[in-house]
Amino acid sequence: MTNVHDHGPSWTLYGVLDGGEHIERFSRVDDNPTEEGPAELKTNGEFDVVPGYIDVVPPWEIHQEANGDHRTIGFIVRSQRSGTFKQYRYDIENGDIASYNGPTQIPYDLV
Numbered sequence: 001m002t003n004v005h006d007h008g009p010s011w012t013l014y015g016v017l018d019g020g021e022h023i024e025r026f027s028r029v030d031d032n033p034t035e036e037g038p039a040e041l042k043t044n045g046e047f048d049v050v051p052g053y054i055d056v057v058p059p060w061e062i063h064q065e066a067n068g069d070h071r072t073i074g075f076i077v078r079s080q081r082s083g084t085f086k087q088y089r090y091d092i093e094n095g096d097i098a099s100y101n102g103p104t105q106i107p108y109d110l111v
């Protein structure tokens with residue numbers, strides 16, 4: 001299970017090819033600035049993504065993904081390269097927000 005996070009200002013398309021994930025979405029209900037806490041979150045729905053499904057994650061959408069004990073193969077299309085912008089992690093218990101650079105990209109030459 002991932003931490004609760006957003007993808008910052010970027011759009012993400014997450015397509016599932018095999019396996020699946022459970023997604024939970026959250027909304028902020030506090031009036032604090034986007035990049036500052038404390039953040040008060042409320043659950044905003046949850047659903048399963050299965051093969052053939054493409055999950056669209058808009059900018060600043062707060063969510064959490066859980067894979068379970070099976071393998072999942074997916075592809076991710078981002079509107080911006082990870083590492084070039086800040087993303088945020090949210091602590092549901094105390095409202096803390098932490099910024100990070102997103103997942104580390106591993107270059108791979110297609111031959």
Ligand SMILES: [Fe+2]
Nearest residue numbers: 005006007063
């Ligand atoms: Fe995510």
